[in-house]
Amino acid sequence: MATVIVDVMLKPEIHDPQGEAVLGASHRLGFGNVTAVRQGKRFELEIDGPADGAALAAVEELARELLANPVIEEFSLHPAD
Amino acid sequence: MSDEDTVEVAAGTPDRPQPFAELGLTKQEYEKIRHLLGRRPTAAELALYSVMWSEHCSYKSSKVHLRQLAPGEQQSEALLAGIGANAGVVDIGQGYAVTFKIESHNHPSFVEPHQGAATGVGGIVRDILAMGARPVAVMDALRFGPADAHDTARVLPGVVSGISFYGNCLGLPNIGGELAFDPCYAGNPLVNALCVGVMRHHDLKAAVATGPGNKVVLFGSRTGPDGVGGASVLASATFEGAGGEGKAAKRPSVQVGDPFMEKLLVECCLELYASGLIEGIQDLGAAGVACATTELSAGGSGGMRVTLDDVPLRDPTLSPAEILMSESQERMMAVVTPANVRAFLEVCARWDVEATVIGEVTGDGMLTMTWRGGTVVSIPPETAADGPVYQRPMARPADLDALQAGTPDGLDRPKDGQGLRAALLALLGSPDLADKSWVTAQYDRYVRGDTVLAMPEDGGLLRVDERTNLGIALATDGNGRYCRLDPYLGTRLALSEAYRNVAMTGARPVAVTNCMNFGSPEDPAVMWQLAEAVRGLADGCRELGIPVTGGNVSLYNQTGSNAIHPTPVIGVLGVHEDVRRRLGAGFTTDGARLVLLGTTGEEFGGSAWAHVLHAHLGGRPPAPDLPSERRLATLIAQAAAAGLLSAAHDLSDGGLAIALAESCLSGGRGCRVSLNGDPFAGLFSESPARAVVCVSPGREPEFAALCEANEVPATVLGTTGGEALAVEGAFDIPVAELRKVWEGTLPALFG
Numbered sequence: 001m002a003t004v005i006v007d008v009m010l011k012p013e014i015h016d017p018q019g020e021a022v023l024g025a026s027h028r029l030g031f032g033n034v035t036a037v038r039q040g041k042r043f044e045l046e047i048d049g050p051a052d053g054a055a056l057a058a059v060e061e062l063a064r065e066l067l068a069n070p071v072i073e074e075f076s077l078h079p080a081d
Numbered sequence: 082m083s084d085e086d087t088v089e090v091a092a093g094t095p096d097r098p099q100p101f102a103e104l105g106l107t108k109q110e111y112e113k114i115r116h117l118l119g120r121r122p123t124a125a126e127l128a129l130y131s132v133m134w135s136e137h138c139s140y141k142s143s144k145v146h147l148r149q150l151a152p153g154e155q156q157s158e159a160l161l162a163g164i165g166a167n168a169g170v171v172d173i174g175q176g177y178a179v180t181f182k183i184e185s186h187n188h189p190s191f192v193e194p195h196q197g198a199a200t201g202v203g204g205i206v207r208d209i210l211a212m213g214a215r216p217v218a219v220m221d222a223l224r225f226g227p228a229d230a231h232d233t234a235r236v237l238p239g240v241v242s243g244i245s246f247y248g249n250c251l252g253l254p255n256i257g258g259e260l261a262f263d264p265c266y267a268g269n270p271l272v273n274a275l276c277v278g279v280m281r282h283h284d285l286k287a288a289v290a291t292g293p294g295n296k297v298v299l300f301g302s303r304t305g306p307d308g309v310g311g312a313s314v315l316a317s318a319t320f321e322g323a324g325g326e327g328k329a330a331k332r333p334s335v336q337v338g339d340p341f342m343e344k345l346l347v348e349c350c351l352e353l354y355a356s357g358l359i360e361g362i363q364d365l366g367a368a369g370v371a372c373a374t375t376e377l378s379a380g381g382s383g384g385m386r387v388t389l390d391d392v393p394l395r396d397p398t399l400s401p402a403e404i405l406m407s408e409s410q411e412r413m414m415a416v417v418t419p420a421n422v423r424a425f426l427e428v429c430a431r432w433d434v435e436a437t438v439i440g441e442v443t444g445d446g447m448l449t450m451t452w453r454g455g456t457v458v459s460i461p462p463e464t465a466a467d468g469p470v471y472q473r474p475m476a477r478p479a480d481l482d483a484l485q486a487g488t489p490d491g492l493d494r495p496k497d498g499q500g501l502r503a504a505l506l507a508l509l510g511s512p513d514l515a516d517k518s519w520v521t522a523q524y525d526r527y528v529r530g531d532t533v534l535a536m537p538e539d540g541g542l543l544r545v546d547e548r549t550n551l552g553i554a555l556a557t558d559g560n561g562r563y564c565r566l567d568p569y570l571g572t573r574l575a576l577s578e579a580y581r582n583v584a585m586t587g588a589r590p591v592a593v594t595n596c597m598n599f600g601s602p603e604d605p606a607v608m609w610q611l612a613e614a615v616r617g618l619a620d621g622c623r624e625l626g627i628p629v630t631g632g633n634v635s636l637y638n639q640t641g642s643n644a645i646h647p648t649p650v651i652g653v654l655g656v657h658e659d660v661r662r663r664l665g666a667g668f669t670t671d672g673a674r675l676v677l678l679g680t681t682g683e684e685f686g687g688s689a690w691a692h693v694l695h696a697h698l699g700g701r702p703p704a705p706d707l708p709s710e711r712r713l714a715t716l717i718a719q720a721a722a723a724g725l726l727s728a729a730h731d732l733s734d735g736g737l738a739i740a741l742a743e744s745c746l747s748g749g750r751g752c753r754v755s756l757n758g759d760p761f762a763g764l765f766s767e768s769p770a771r772a773v774v775c776v777s778p779g780r781e782p783e784f785a786a787l788c789e790a791n792e793v794p795a796t797v798l799g800t801t802g803g804e805a806l807a808v809e810g811a812f813d814i815p816v817a818e819l820r821k822v823w824e825g826t827l828p829a830l831f832g
Contacts, residue, residue, distance in 0.1 A: 010337075013306045015395065015409065017339035024433075071193045072335050 002051035003080035004059045008068045009040035043067055044080070051079035085401065086124040087455035095121050104131035110469060117464045125389075125450065125457040128402035130465055132368035133375055136636050139468030142602035143634045146612045149619035152628035159591055160628050167211045167288055167364065168278075169630020171592045173656045175551055178282050180212040183222070183275040183557065183596040183652045185635035190272035193335045194239025198272050199247035200338040203410050205276040206251065207343070207364035210350055211413070213286035214278030217529065218543055219248050221258040221274050222557045222596070222650045223520075226267025228512035228830050233262070236270050238831055244274070245523040250340035251347075254532045255524035256541025258557055259650070262512045265561065268640040273596045273650050277555060279545055284354060288363040290381035290416045293444040295360055297374070297385060298422070300429055300436035301346050301412040304370070305395035307336040308408030342411040342434075349432035350413060358425045361416035371405040371465075373414040374440075374448060379466035381416075384447040387440035389457070401452045416442060475612055476605035485566060487699030489685040494761050501760060502812035504694060505738045506822050508765075511693040514735055515826035516746075533660045537747065539582040539731050544660045552660035556582035556653055559598075560734075561646030562687040563702035568610040568647045571687075572617035573705040577769050579653040580625060581731045584714035585772060587664050587721030588655030593622055595632035595651050600644020602636045610647035611636075618649065624707040627653075662721050666730035667747030671802035673727055674781055675752055676795050677737065678713060678788070679771030683762045689734040690765045709770035709793075716791040717772065725784045728775035738764040740773050742819050745806050751816050754799035755809035764808070775801060 010016050019037040026034040045062075047055055059077055068075040091097075101111035104127065114122050114130050122130060136142060152160060161178050162170040168182035186201025202219055209216045221244050225233045248255050258275070290297065353359050361381065363373045370392065378385040389401050399407070417425045422438060429436035443449070448465075450458035495501045508514055517536060526535040533552060534542035540556035558578040564571030576593065583590045595618060600607040611634075622629055638645045657663060668675075685691050686700030720726050728748070732740045745751055756763040776784045788795040799809075807813040 011334070013334040013396065015302075015305055015307055015337040015339070017337065017342065020339075021341075069193070072196065072337070 002047055002049070004045045004047060004051055004056065004077055005080055006043040006045065006059065006063050006067055006075055006077045007040060008073050008075045009038060010072060011074050014072050085452055085455050085457055087457055088123055088459050091123045092120045097121065099127055101127060104128065105135060106131050110134060113469065118460060123457050125401040125405055126460060128406050129371040129375065129458060132371050132406055133465040134468045136602065138368050138372060140634055141469045141471050142473050142608070142636060143597065143611060144470050145472055146615040149615055150629040153623060155626050156622060156628040160630060161282065161285060162212065163628065163630055167208045169592065169594065170212055170285060171630060171654060172282070173545070173551070173553060175546060175549060176281055177545055177551065178280050178285065179277060179553055179654060180209055180214045181275065181277040181555065181594055181652065181654050182208055182631050183273050183594045183650060184208065184633040185596050185598060186272050186274060187270060187598065187635055187638055189336065190240050191236060191268065191270055194236045195243040195246070196335050196337050198240040198243030200336045200410050201272055201274045202244055202247040203338045203340065203343050204366045205274045206253070207366065207413065209276045209278035210347055211286065211288060211362050211364040212278065213284040213354055214280035215351055216253060216276050216278045216347065217531070218254050218256045218541065219274060219276050220256055220541060220555060220557055221272070222559065223259060224261045224263065224266045224271035224648065226262065226270070227264050228262045230267055232267060234831065240270065240272055241520050241523055247338055247340045249525045251344050252528050254526050254528050254535065256526060256532055256535040256543065256555065259559065260517050260520055263561055263646065265645045269638045269645050271598050271648060275557060275594070275652050277553065286354065286359065286362050288376060288380055289361045290377040290385055290442045292360060292418065293383050293442050294419060295442040296417050296419060296422050296438045297387065297440040297442065298415045298417050298425060298436055299392060299412065299439045300415065300434050302339065302342055302409055303393045303395040303435065304399070304404055304407045304409050306334050306399060306403060306407065307410065309334065309403050309406050336408050336410055338410045345432045345434050346411055346413060349429055349434045352428050353425060356424065356428065358417060358421045358428065359415050360418060363414050365412040365414060367408060369405065369407045369409065375462045375465045377414065377416065378448050378462040381442065383442055383444040384449065384462065385440055386443050387450045389450050389452045391437055391439045393435055393437050401450070401457045473602050473608045474605045475609040477609050478606035484699055485701055489688065489691040489697055489700050492691060492695045492697055498811040501764060502814060504690065504765065505742065505814065508689055508693050508735045508739055509742050509819060510822040510826050512826055512830065514689060514739055516824045517827070519827035519831055533663055534586055534665060537743070538666055539585040542586045542588070542657060542660060542663050550659045550661055552657035554583045554586045554588035554655040554657055557650055558582065559648050559650035560687070561648040562692060562698055564614065564648060565646040565698065566687050566700065566702050568613035569617040570702050570705060572614040572649045573621040573707065574702060574769060575649055575651040576618060576621040577705050577707060577710045578733050579651045580710055580714065581772065583653045583655035584717050585664060585729045585731050586655070586657060587662055587718055588657040589718050590627055590653050590655045590714060592627055592654045593629045593651060595629060595649055597632065597634040598638055598645065598648040598650065599636050600639040604644060607644050614647055614649045618651070621707055625711060658722065662724065664721050664726055664729040665747070666728060666744050668728055668744045668750050668752060668775060668801040669748045670727050670775065671750060673775040673778060673801045675754060675798040675801060676774050676776055677771065677798050678716070678774060678793050678795055679709065680768065680794050681763060681766050681771065682768045684766050684768045688765065688767045703767050703769055706770045712791050712793050713770055713772060716787060716793045720784060720787055725777055725780045725787065726774050727777050730773050732771040732773065733767065736765045736767050737773065741806055744773065745816050746819055746823055749816070750801060751803040751805040751807065752799060752801045753803060753807040753809070760808065760811050773798065
């Protein structure tokens, strides 16, 4: 048993209306020092066996296929500590 | 000091190579720009001309043909603004004006289906808003590759979710449209979005920048690198110095829509209009700031001076060329008198819409833009706005004779009642004709509370005035198979079907919009198809006595050398004098007399039957009959107003068989009919100018007299009622069985 974390973010050049909404709300709540927000997704995948190279490669394939939309998003993955 | 490519730099470095080809300009076009300016263009000017002279903005290949669509006197009585405006505007009486337009977002919807389709809705809504109207509804005409193809399972759900996301968040009902499948659209889905808006006559706004000294205000979302692809070549070493340091190469990035910002923009604009704070207005769509500044100044009296440094940016690294080309969504540009600027900005602030003065109207006839102190654009705006006009070579497609010779006459026809029954069920369950609820259930059809009819009715119907019950009806239609066989006839058929669908609600058709979806204009066969389609639309509208008020041309819809079927999608707008008297398609009462209106020939070229049962496409499409369509429409409107009918449904794909099945399904009851002559032709022929109607009990003689007065042939078919669709001597199909077949198809395909 191991856990693999996949973080999905919009590519930097892609417009993020949700992040902008969070930024606006931050200012309204008095957190004036926040200057930019980008919002993404985090997945925690439990897998059988160790998080070795083969397992990570499989998760990477899954991320490209299902978890992220490669046209507008990028992702990174790593085993949980 | 700026290292930007200014007008002075350009004048001093005439031989610097420029990436015009990468920006989509030909050598001749580039030379023409140099000739117009008397020097080489700056990087920003090159970007501006490249987008303004693109096929999408300039209509350079289609313009020579589109001229035929200018309405004649008999067609233009009700027209308040026509082709060339952001959208056409039609007088519908009682002081109301309606503006509507259909536009394509085909390619973006293939690349990123959800965002592509969503921003397609956003773009057409801003077009309608820019005319001064409140957007009140949307429709979508969708075409995809084979329903069971792997990529269709990616594209279709994404497109539908994008449309529903944007439209539902924006609070606009989606009242109809189309869904069709054909292998020719694999890799080239057609996503055509229509929006309709309503205003009072005096609310009409113009896209012009007049009055030197007036301020130019950009408002809405910030400008980012959205949709900027070509501009990246301008950031190459050529312009950034030989150090190769420059900026990182930018990929074309998908535009992402924000419907909540659009909603603020809609309400903000409507308040600005109502407060009289706007002299001219333009939405930002393709080609963004380049297009808005060029068109506003070319349409106005003088010139315009813009300080590009003042454009609010989401990404501070953007170059002037990228700012000009950016397609960031949810932006508008207004011309405001200096005295009104403060009030204008206050209204924007109240709606939480960022607004910035970026320039002013001048009297020098030039569009001038500065950046970090240097002049990066200095052009006569009309030279960019007018663009080149091409007479492209045309040739009848080489395979058309063979295609037309391969008639459906030799195809195996059903020989008995069992065969007819099986054919009906096969058609009813085919993806093109099956229940569309899987799609339409994702759209809000009733938000705003004025929707009278929506999918699956023939046309959408909206109430405009809740005291007088004045309403408007809308339908879109297109048939790529008919147009492949004969684009002239096929386009007239699409027009007549949309016209008929609007008429079925009891409305009087008054105006036309169109979206011309074709392959590459550089293919003479495609150009011939486009020319024939436009000629068909122009002739058809003249015969029907209604004007084309605007539209959109989408070319290069092809994969390799395989173009899509020529697919003009025609939208028709109608006026309904009293929406309480509307007609639906469903059989809602038992024992009502069913009457077939119109004449049935034996017409199977391009038919749903040949397509579904035999995968056959050949012969000639049905013969359109516009005078008969006109008489049929008049008859239905009169009969609806007099309360003589309880239902009306047009006959189109799949003929009488499918029309009867749909009306049974919609009304939840069967019917019993008997047919004279060959039951196969009677059930499946696709002759136009036909409808099936339910006559209100006791009103049969009046209706018969009205048919005679309007010279519409009427044949009594039978009566409504019972649990089955029954055709005497052929078959009985329980409505429950029809429903199972009809409703099962799309969920089985898309989950």
